[in-house]
Structures are given as structure tokens and as C-alpha cells.
Amino acid sequence: MSTQHxxxxxxxxxxxLAYREGHLHGAAAxxxxxxxxxxxxCRAALATSVPAEEQAARWxxxxxxxxxxxxxxxxxxxxxxxxxxxxxxxxxxxxxVAFVVVPLAAAALDPRPATAWFLALAPALPVAGTVxxxxxxxxxxxxxxxxxxxxxxxxxxxxxxVLLGALLxxxxxxSLLLPGSAVHLLGWVLPALAGSSLVLAVxxxxxxxxxxxxxxxxxxxxxxxxxxxxxxxxxxxxxxxxVVNTFAVQAVAVAVAAVAVLHLxxxxxxxAYGASA
Amino acid sequence: MSAVVATRGLTRRFGRHVAVADLDLRIDRGGVVGxxxxxxxxxxxxxxxxxxxxxxxxxxxxxxxxxxxxxxERTAIRRRLGxxxxxxxxxxxxxxxxxxxxxxxxxxxxxxxxxxDEVRRVLGAVGLTDxxxxxxxxxxxxxxxxxxxxxxxxxxxxxxxLDEPASGLDPDQRLQLRSVLSAHGQSGTVLLSTHHTxxxxxxxxxxxxxxxxxxxxxxxxxxxxxxxxxxVWVDRSGTHDPxxxxxxADGTVRAIGSPPAGAELLEPTxxxxxxxxxxxxxxxx
Amino acid sequence: MTALTRPVARAGTKxxxxxxxxxxxxxxxxxxxxxxxxxxxxxxxxxxxxLLGDADYQSGSYTLATAGFTALALGVFVHAVHSGGRxxxxxxEAVAPAAVMDGDERATARLLGLWPGAAIGLxxxxxxxxxxxxxxxxxxxxxxxxxxxxxxxxxxxxxxPALVAFAAAAGLAAGRAxxxxxxxxxxxxxxxxxxxxxxxxxxxxxxxxxxxVQTQPIELDLGxxxxxxxxxxxxxxxxxxxxxSSWRRVVVHEAMAGWHSxxxxxxxxxxxxxxxxxxxxxxxxxxxxxxxxxxxxxxxxVAPASPAV
Numbered sequence: 001m002s003t004q005h006x007x008x009x010x011x012x013x014x015x016x017l018a019y020r021e022g023h024l025h026g027a028a029a030x031x032x033x034x035x036x037x038x039x040x041x042c043r044a045a046l047a048t049s050v051p052a053e054e055q056a057a058r059w060x061x062x063x064x065x066x067x068x069x070x071x072x073x074x075x076x077x078x079x080x081x082x083x084x085x086x087x088x089x090x091x092x093x094x095x096x097v098a099f100v101v102v103p104l105a106a107a108a109l110d111p112r113p114a115t116a117w118f119l120a121l122a123p124a125l126p127v128a129g130t131v132x133x134x135x136x137x138x139x140x141x142x143x144x145x146x147x148x149x150x151x152x153x154x155x156x157x158x159x160x161x162v163l164l165g166a167l168l169x170x171x172x173x174x175s176l177l178l179p180g181s182a183v184h185l186l187g188w189v190l191p192a193l194a195g196s197s198l199v200l201a202v203x204x205x206x207x208x209x210x211x212x213x214x215x216x217x218x219x220x221x222x223x224x225x226x227x228x229x230x231x232x233x234x235x236x237x238x239x240x241x242x243v244v245n246t247f248a249v250q251a252v253a254v255a256v257a258a259v260a261v262l263h264l265x266x267x268x269x270x271x272a273y274g275a276s277a
Numbered sequence: 278m279s280a281v282v283a284t285r286g287l288t289r290r291f292g293r294h295v296a297v298a299d300l301d302l303r304i305d306r307g308g309v310v311g312x313x314x315x316x317x318x319x320x321x322x323x324x325x326x327x328x329x330x331x332x333x334x335x336x337x338x339x340x341x342x343x344x345x346x347x348x349x350e351r352t353a354i355r356r357r358l359g360x361x362x363x364x365x366x367x368x369x370x371x372x373x374x375x376x377x378x379x380x381x382x383x384x385x386x387x388x389x390x391x392x393x394d395e396v397r398r399v400l401g402a403v404g405l406t407d408x409x410x411x412x413x414x415x416x417x418x419x420x421x422x423x424x425x426x427x428x429x430x431x432x433x434x435x436x437x438x439l440d441e442p443a444s445g446l447d448p449d450q451r452l453q454l455r456s457v458l459s460a461h462g463q464s465g466t467v468l469l470s471t472h473h474t475x476x477x478x479x480x481x482x483x484x485x486x487x488x489x490x491x492x493x494x495x496x497x498x499x500x501x502x503x504x505x506x507x508x509v510w511v512d513r514s515g516t517h518d519p520x521x522x523x524x525x526a527d528g529t530v531r532a533i534g535s536p537p538a539g540a541e542l543l544e545p546t547x548x549x550x551x552x553x554x555x556x557x558x559x560x561x562x
Numbered sequence: 563m564t565a566l567t568r569p570v571a572r573a574g575t576k577x578x579x580x581x582x583x584x585x586x587x588x589x590x591x592x593x594x595x596x597x598x599x600x601x602x603x604x605x606x607x608x609x610x611x612x613l614l615g616d617a618d619y620q621s622g623s624y625t626l627a628t629a630g631f632t633a634l635a636l637g638v639f640v641h642a643v644h645s646g647g648r649x650x651x652x653x654x655e656a657v658a659p660a661a662v663m664d665g666d667e668r669a670t671a672r673l674l675g676l677w678p679g680a681a682i683g684l685x686x687x688x689x690x691x692x693x694x695x696x697x698x699x700x701x702x703x704x705x706x707x708x709x710x711x712x713x714x715x716x717x718x719x720x721x722x723p724a725l726v727a728f729a730a731a732a733g734l735a736a737g738r739a740x741x742x743x744x745x746x747x748x749x750x751x752x753x754x755x756x757x758x759x760x761x762x763x764x765x766x767x768x769x770x771x772x773x774x775v776q777t778q779p780i781e782l783d784l785g786x787x788x789x790x791x792x793x794x795x796x797x798x799x800x801x802x803x804x805x806x807s808s809w810r811r812v813v814v815h816e817a818m819a820g821w822h823s824x825x826x827x828x829x830x831x832x833x834x835x836x837x838x839x840x841x842x843x844x845x846x847x848x849x850x851x852x853x854x855x856x857x858x859x860x861x862x863x864v865a866p867a868s869p870a871v
Contacts, residue, residue: 077382085368116696140368140379144428147328147360147438148383149352217688224695269348 011035016046081150082158084138091132092163096170099125103174111179118178119185119242120223122171123192124216129163130196131212134203153204153268160200168192187245191219194253197260204267222249279342281306281436281466282327286336289322289490296322298490299336304483306435309462311481311498312470313551319490320470321363321440327468328360328438340436356385359434361442365425369414373405373424376413380428399427402457404450418445426454430461437461439469443476455480478502478547486554493554498547505545505553510536521552582663583671590675594641600679603637607686614700620800621812624700624712625762625777627690631722632758632775634686635729638679639750642730645672646737646837666840669738673834676730683726687719717820718778724826725775731830735837771861776822781810782866817864825857 011019011032018024019032036043050058083089099122106114136142138159145151168189175185195215199208225243243249282304289297297319304310314320325331326338329345341357343350367376377396386392400409403423413421422445429437437458443451458467459480471477477484478498486494486501494501512522512532522532533549536542594600610630614623649665663671691714694700699713729750736746757764757774764773765780781800784793788809793799798812832850835843 077387080379080382086370113697116698120692120696136366140371141376141428142366143362144360144365144367144376144380144425145383146330146362147355147358148380149355149385150383151355217692220696221688221692224692227695227698269351 009035010039010045011042013045013049016042017049020046020049078158081155082162084159085140088132088138088159088163091137092129092166095125095129095163096166099167099170100174100177104177107178115178115180115185116223116227118174119188120220121216122175122188123195123219125171126164126167126192127195127199127212127216129167130160130199131203131208133160133163133200134208153264156203157200160196164196184242184245187242187250188219190250190253190257194257194260195219197257197264201260201263201267204264280304280339282338282340282468283342284327284336284338287323287326287333287338288335289319289326289331290334296490297326297333300490300492302485302492304466304468306466307462307464308482309459309467309469309480311477311484312468312487313472313474313477313484314470314487315472315555318487320487322490323487324360324438324440324468324470325362328358329354330360330362357435359429359431359437361425361429361437361439363440365421365428367413367421367424370412372410372412373400373416373420373427374409376424377427377431381431384432386432395431396427399430400424402430403427404453419447419450422446423450426457430457433461433465435465437465437467437469439467441471442469443471443473451476474547474551484547486551488555494550501550501554502545502547503550505533505549507542508536508553509533509543509545509549510540511543512540579667583667583674586663586668586671587674587677590645590672591678593645594676595678597637597641599641599644600634600637600682603634603640604682604686606633606637607631609633621700621779624714624779627694627700628714628718628721629758629761629775629777631683631686631725632754632761634683635725635758636751636754638676638683638726639729639733639754640747641679642676642733643737643743643746643750645676646734646739647741647743648672649738650741666838666843669734670838670842673731673734673837676734679730680723680727683723687722690714690722691716691719712779712814714778715814715816715819717816717823718814720823721776721819721826724823724830728774728826728830728833731833731837735833738837767865771822771858771865772825774826776819778819779812779814780818780866781806781812782868784809784811813866815864815866818861821857821860821864823857825854825861828852828854828857 015024015028015032019029024032036046103114103118106117132138133156138156139145171192172186172189175188176182178185195212198215199212202208202211222243227242280303282302284300284302287297287300287302288295300323312320312324322331326333327340329340329351332346338345340354343354345351345354371379374396377400378393381392381396386395397406397409400406403426405420405423405427408416408420413424416424422442426439426442429439439458442458443454446454455476458469461467462480462482469476469481481498484494484496484498484501485492494504510532512530514537521534522530525531531543533552607630610633611627614626614630646669649668694713733750736750737743740746753774761773761775761777764770764775765777770776770780784799786808790799790809793811800806800810800812802808828850830850831853832847835845835847835850837843838846
């Protein structure tokens, strides 16, 4: 149908655009149409023409594609503050997985010591997670962030919440899956929360690592006290009557957590504005 | 007109060591102020206190007329402040753009398009437009320093507090930094610390010399050089024992200290004035 | 005086002495904490403890759990020998005899600087005490109606830090006294092998009071005229085997263990006095001898004379 149209009149560029947008009517439209049927050059020009707004939009998209910030920066603001570095996210996930897999694997080999060790060491993971929230691994820019308006305890709290949000459910799942009565095996949850809030409170002023180590050691010692010494005793009897599952210990944990939270709510502004060198 | 920075009796102790001792300072709006001093003189501690990062042990400090020991006023100060720490650490796995973008988030720039435009602007100001999307671990030391400077420049703060901004930069980059900072000094205030007297001589309108936590000199760079007036001479004897001497570029020996009678005096530079002040041989004006 | 110098506490002054001791002790403590000897010894102890499962003879693991710490003590000993010999550096006379801190003061500071080793010993004892309780104790004998697992009491666990403290003091004294650090270390290793790793050979009556590593439980001979039905239910018994021809009662005697630790501490103080020398050293040595003798005498007094203890 098309024939080569050599020389002479070509459709005006504006007319072509208007025709494409549908703004041309009547005789003008017919004329352009008739011309297009015959002129390969004008057909080519029409095919490659772009309206102005769309041209600007295409340049913008090209600029964005070239200047693309990395995948990490395209996440939402809240997530970037809370997750800090990719290492922190990796740590949260891998610790949570380990929290479930390791005790279950050990229990498959030898249930009696495995459940006892689980109960003794379980609070260490949430407390370690809280210490991590204060560490350099959690923050991508370190000292650069210190004089910014948003630098505050809230960011540490967000990070710790992310870590605990991964670790505590994992621990509870592990407790429910391990052999032995769930009531006994969940006795570590409140003390873990108490330990984490103590570490959070101390960490606003001092490096909390030694307190964290001491707390975990004290908890393991408390579990050890009153552990039935009979190595071959049935699991239920071994866990029964543990000091840590008594009401007194759990109540003390709740009280400690309450005191720590109260202290935090009054001193949270001390984060990095105080004694540090 | 209220001062940008005002301190009264500012003191900071670390255990038994007194880093900043009873310092009174007033910095008014506009211009570039240089802080000179050896390592351990308290420059970093003073800058950290002014940047609302460290609390004073005693005395008062006011930035923009606000008290940084109160948390609401501290946040208000930080909204108008840009700070470069002495040894900035950047996450090696992020790109330069990511790092500056993250700091921009911390500076409360919530709108993504506006924020990323600002990030591009500051990275362009420090000359890192081409390296914007390279990971930090592939950047040289000077480039990392420039990324950190870019973070401080975000939001065009009214007060820039920079701790050794020129460290790790080559001469060309230093010149570029100078032009950025003096342009900033036209509208806002810049307070920077440095070891290098050349930086101070080049573009600081005011220089403070800090020794052992106290301000020993407060004036213009020319006045600091003038302190050494009459204490720099050409040493032709070869037997004297001056405070410092070396063979200068034209082959004569340039000595600093107490000249003998009739010696040929030379024009002092800011280095000479600083040296004599640090050695305690002249009384600061 | 310029900004670059600060007055140093002068020699012989009492007020500066404590600061000088603390400064050198801090340097030495960092060295101790990073010492390869110490950590090799700790690794050796861990290796021995991991082999506890193989000791399936009666009370085997219970005994070896404490004896295994001989490796840690040996590591501390060798490090202390090197520490004590630091002033010699191959020369006949002591280094810098006219220095602000004389040889005796330096030895005191080095003694103080060995505290990380003692701290590790204490921590190890705590971890062992907690861990073995969580694990459910060691198997000490077969029985139907009574406890067949036992955990170390606090007094027994106290032997571990006491042994490490003794090793530290002994090493420092030996290192200061002798020039041949290598030889002294080897002698120490021989002593550790003889008295520590083969501690079971030294549990006969006078020896077990004065040996370095005393192992529990002790066995009390029930004699030939013995009937199984006569023994009370609460007793734990060990039958005749290739080494013993009669029945024995197996007992853990905490008081004896406690006084044995006192004896070890007395030895440590005595050797510390020999390391430090001087007037203070003589006083320490005297105190050490008194404490050690008290420990031995007390052990003899409280030790069970008959099986019916």
C-alpha cells in the first residue's frame, strides 16, 4: 500500500504529534492520514516522535535508572533505621534459626542434659541480641550519626525490638518443641526480658557487655542450683521443683524488668550524651 | 546579636585527666574559625561538646542560644548543626550514596525525592558525583573523608563543626574543600580543627590556639604570625642553639628563638608564632 | 618543666610506690591475658575434660574433672617462669639495679600481674560447678536406692583456683631464682605429670595430705571381716578389682578437700614470699608456712579414721 514519496511536502512535525494524540480533526486529519499512507519518512518520524511531557518523564526515568540507589536505600525509612546494617538482619535471622535448631538437635541425641542446658542458656540469646543493638555492628555510620536530630535511644530500641522480635518467638517455639512439660521449659522467658531491659538500661551510659555476661552466668547458676543430681532421673522429675520455675524467681524477674523500664523512661536521653569519651 | 556559640567556664574531665579547662569562648555568626593545637590539647573534646555529642563536666555552653543539656533544645540545635567526627567510620558494604542518604534520614529528611536530590547536591559539592554508587570499601581514604564531609554538609547547617576535615585529602581536594567551606562561611559559621597551620593561614578569619585544654591565643592568623616578630632570623654562625632551625629553600639557615644581637631578622609566618606559643616562649596577646 | 614532661614519682618514696606497682602490674596483666602458655594450658584442660566420657570406671570422671586442671596450672606456671625471669635477659646481674623500681618491687608487681591466670582458674571452677549440675552430675557407682551421681561441692572446687595460684607463685619464684627458664619449665612439666596427671598414685595416707592435686572421692577399706548385708543403706561401695582385694567404702570428704585447698594457698603464699624477697617477702614466707602447716594438720585431724565416718 505504501509507495515511496520522493521530495516535496512532508507533514509538519507538530501536525504529526497532534494527529497521534488525537487532537487533529476533520480535513487536517484526513490530509495527514493520506500523506502517511504514502510517505515512509513521515511514518518513521511519527513512530519515533515522543510528546513533550512524556519526553521529560522518560528522561527522569533514565536518570533514576542510572542514579539508582542500591536496594538497601530503597527500603522504607523505618526499616532502614531499625535494621541498621545488613549484618544485623543476618544476625537476627541466623540466631533465631540457631535458637530452634541447636536445642532440638541436641535433644534428639540426649534429651535430659539438652533440656537442662537449654533452660540454662536460653536467656543468653535475647540478652546478647540486646547488647548487639548497642554495638557498632548495628549502626552503619557510627560517630557520623551522633550529632543528628534523630540519634536517640529510640533507634537503639527499634533495633533491639527487631532482634528480640526474632529471637523470643524462636525461643518459645523451641521450648514448646523440646521434650518435657512446656510450663517448665518456658520459665526462662520472663527472666530473659528482665535481663534485656537491664542491659538496655545500663547501656545508655556504660558498655553493657560485662553486665550481660554476669547476668547470663547468674541465671545458669540459678538453674544449676536445685537441679536434680540424678543423671538418669526421668526428665519430668528432673525439671520439676527447679528453683527457676518457682513463683519467687519469676516475680523477681518481673520486678527487675519494671525497675529497668522505669529507669529507662526517665534516662533515655542519656544515650551518647553523657560519660562516653 | 546573640552568639552562635558561647561558653562560660567550660570544663571536661575524664577520670583525673582534665581535657578542657575552664574555657570561655564566644563565636559570632559568619566566617570560618580555625582551632589549632597539638594532639591531646582538647580540640576534639571541645568540638564534641559544641556539637552536642558530649556533656560538659562543669561550666555552661550555649549553641544558637540554646542549652544542649536539655534534650528538646539539644534536638533543636542538632537540626541546625553539621558535625564531622575525627575518625568517621562508614559501613563498608554501603555505597557512598547509601551512607549519605542514611545520614539524611537521620537529619529528618523524610521526603525521598527531596532527600535524594540533597544527597546528590552535597556529593557534587565534594566532588564525588562519579563515585556516588561505588561501595565504600572500594573508595580511597580521601574519598571516604569526603563522604563524611558531605554528610556534615547536608541540609546547609547554620553551624558546621569539623574535626580535622582535611585529613587524608590531597592538595587539590584541599583546595576544593576550602572553596566549599569558605562559601559556607559566607552565610553560616564554620568551626574546624586542624594540625596544619597552612589551612588556617589560607582561609580562616579567626584562629584559636588550644594547649592543654585552655585557649592560649585568640585572634587573626596575621596576629598569630606577628607573635614571632623579632624571633626569626638568619643564622650564619653555626654555633648557636636556637629553639628550631633548618636549612631553608635558598640555602640559608632559618632559626627561631631568641636571636643574638645584630642578627638579620626575617618575616615570621604563622608556623613560627604557633611554635613559640607552644613552647611557652611568648605571652599570648 | 614543659607541657611535654611530667614529674615521675621519685625512687624510694612511699606515696609513689603503689602507683608504680599498679602501673607495672597492669602491663604484666595484659601480658598474662595474652600469654600463649596460659591459653595452651587452658586448651589442654579442655581437651582432658572432653575425654571424661571415656573414664567409665567407678568415679573416674569425677576424679579426672579436677585433675584435668593440672594442664591450666602448668600453663600458668610456665608463663610465670618467663615473667619472673624477665629481668635477667641472659645477663648475670639483674637489669637496672639502680632503677626507680628495684628488683623486689618489680617482682611484686609481676606477682600482682598474674591475676588474670587466677581469675581464669576461678572462672573455670565456677563454670565447672554450674555445668556439672546442669548435666546431672558424675557417675560414681552403681546403686539401686541411693544417689548414684555426685557433683563437686564448693570446697572441692576451691582446689582449682588454689592450684592455679600456687602454680603462679611457684613459677614466679623459680623464674626469678634460676637463669635456666627452659629447664625450670621442663621440671615443672615433670612435676605436673607426676603429681597432677597421675594424681591417683598419691592418694595413700600421708601423701594425699601434702600432694598438689588431691582427688576425691577417697576410699576407706572395709577390711576382710565384712558382710555386705551389714552395711547401712546410705553407703556407696566399691568392690574388689585388679588393684584392690577388699571391699571399700567410697566417700567424698568435703572438709578434707577444703583444708587441702588451705594448704595449697599456704604454699602459694610461701612461694610468693620467696619470689618477692626482702622484708615483705620474709613476712609472706612465714605466713605461708604457718598456713600450709595448719592446712596439713587440719587434714590429718579431720580425715576419717574408720569407714564408719
